[in-house]
Amino acid sequence: MKTLNCDICEAVLKAPISGRTYFHLAHRDICESCRDKLDYLIKPVLRTKSPFSYDWYTKLFLENIEKSIQKGKVEVKIVI
Numbered sequence: 001m002k003t004l005n006c007d008i009c010e011a012v013l014k015a016p017i018s019g020r021t022y023f024h025l026a027h028r029d030i031c032e033s034c035r036d037k038l039d040y041l042i043k044p045v046l047r048t049k050s051p052f053s054y055d056w057y058t059k060l061f062l063e064n065i066e067k068s069i070q071k072g073k074v075e076v077k078i079v080i
């Protein structure tokens with residue numbers, strides 16, 4: 001059976017359920033813990049963004065996924 005690994009931390013995703021135990025975003029597989037970390041780091045910035053743009057948030061999220069994959073850990077850098 002094919003095993004899924006988180007593209008950021010490389011953790012094996014056990015019994016993967018899309019949208020619940022892992023997240024398929026921009027052709028990347030992200031575990032729940034990495035997604036939560038990204039969310040936690042990006043959320044405070046959302047409050048400073050007015051008016052809120054969902055496209056902007058999505059773009060930011062995806063950019064930081066790519067950065068985190070390069071680093072091998074969750075790292076968020078946000079330029080407004």
Ligand SMILES: [Zn+2]
Nearest residue numbers: 006009031034
């Ligand atoms: Zn992960």
